[in-house]
Amino acid sequence: MNDSVKVDVWSDIACPWCYIGKRKFEAGVAAFGASSEGRPVEVEYHSFELSPDTPVDFEGTEAEFLSGHKGMPVDQAQQMLDQVTAIAAGVGLEYDFEAMHHTNTVKAHQVIHLAKQHGKQLEMVERLFTAYFERGEHVGQESSLADLAAEIGLDRDEVLSTLRDDAQLAAVRADQAQAQAYGINGVPFFVIDGKYGVSGAQDPTAFEQVLRQVVALRETTPEEVASAAERAADDASADVAVTR
Amino acid sequence: MTDMTISDQGAVRLQAVTSVPSVPDALTGLPGVRGLSAASGVPGLEARPALLTLVTPGGAPVCEGDACLIDAGSFAGAEGDWSEVPD
Numbered sequence: 381m382n383d384s385v386k387v388d389v390w391s392d393i394a395c396p397w398c399y400i401g402k403r404k405f406e407a408g409v410a411a412f413g414a415s416s417e418g419r420p421v422e423v424e425y426h427s428f429e430l431s432p433d434t435p436v437d438f439e440g441t442e443a444e445f446l447s448g449h450k451g452m453p454v455d456q457a458q459q460m461l462d463q464v465t466a467i468a469a470g471v472g473l474e475y476d477f478e479a480m481h482h483t484n485t486v487k488a489h490q491v492i493h494l495a496k497q498h499g500k501q502l503e504m505v506e507r508l509f510t511a512y513f514e515r516g517e518h519v520g521q522e523s524s525l526a527d528l529a530a531e532i533g534l535d536r537d538e539v540l541s542t543l544r545d546d547a548q549l550a551a552v553r554a555d556q557a558q559a560q561a562y563g564i565n566g567v568p569f570f571v572i573d574g575k576y577g578v579s580g581a582q583d584p585t586a587f588e589q590v591l592r593q594v595v596a597l598r599e600t601t602p603e604e605v606a607s608a609a610e611r612a613a614d615d616a617s618a619d620v621a622v623t624r
Numbered sequence: 625m626t627d628m629t630i631s632d633q634g635a636v637r638l639q640a641v642t643s644v645p646s647v648p649d650a651l652t653g654l655p656g657v658r659g660l661s662a663a664s665g666v667p668g669l670e671a672r673p674a675l676l677t678l679v680t681p682g683g684a685p686v687c688e689g690d691a692c693l694i695d696a697g698s699f700a701g702a703e704g705d706w707s708e709v710p711d
Contacts, residue, residue: 392687395687395692396687396692397685397686397687397692398687400685401684401685430687430688430689430690431689431690434690449690450691464692562675563675565688566686566687566688566689567686567687567688568686569686571675575675575676576675576676576677576678577675577676577677577678578677578678579677579678579683579684579686580680580683580684580685580686581684581685581686582678582680582684583684586678586680586684590678
């Protein structure tokens with residue numbers, strides 16, 4: 381067994397909880413690394429399109445898009461955005477929904493896959509998240525994506541060529557197929573050691589605990605784990621029966 | 625029952641996925657592909673055993689489809705059930 385822990389993350393750039401969850405996950409990984417059981421954590425991001433029918437360009441604010449899409453007053457939509465903004469601030473992120481360019485993310489996912497081939501996936505994911513949520517930069521248009529990718533060291537022409545040819549689209553679709561295979565319906569979703577799933581933007585302590593437990597569980601099989609849990613549940617049921 | 629406690633604080637559990645909904649294969653579009661077996665016939669994908677999934681009291685915020693769910697109780701001064709927020 382490899383000494384490091386592998387974490388596969390399914391997320392979408394246009395997912396506010398994915399960026400917030402990313403920060404919380406990173407905090408959990410840092411705490412895990414600082415513990416006595418700590419070991420290297422290898423992270424790989426995978427594509428998940430929450431709303432594949434979203435247009436590349438939308439003229440208007442995020443609140444206006446939300447209002448039209450959900451059929452709710454703009455004020456109510458803005459209130460919801462303000463709530464998310466406040467939560468993001470709690471993990472050090474400065475969401476700016478006023479400046480956001482609501483867009484389709486399939487091209488951004490292709491850039492992430494290209495960046496992975498160049499060993500720069502994590503940098504690309506972070507750059508795209510901050511572009512979308514904090515800086516009001518467009519993550520759906522090819523020229524903008526090429527600029528962002530060039531910032532982290534990718535070749536701008538290669539990015540444009542990749543996007544023109546949809547050269548990484550198959551990789552995006554393969555990620556989505558794997559998500560379906562896992563039964564993943566929402567993101568962020570974390571798969572640890574290819575066996576353990578964690579759904580949502582959990583608190584850092586939850587991520588830390590799970591990482592520690594997964595390392596401990598390497599000594600047992602999932603079947604043994606499930607069997608032990610079943611015995612524990614039976615014991616609990618028996619206790620309830622006795623106390624009736 | 626296949627729950628498993630993984631935290632001595634009782635706050636975090638791993639739960640076996642015993643049933644995965646039948647969904648169309650994303651690549652082939654074939655209906656009726658069931659759960660993890662969907663991956664087995666797709667080149668480049670690896671068929672894997674069922675995931676043990678984390679269960680936390682109250683869940684954690686996720687985006688699903690074109691909507692996100694958030695625990696309204698996590699806001700200062702807010703109470704109540706899950707409410708919808710945008711993606």
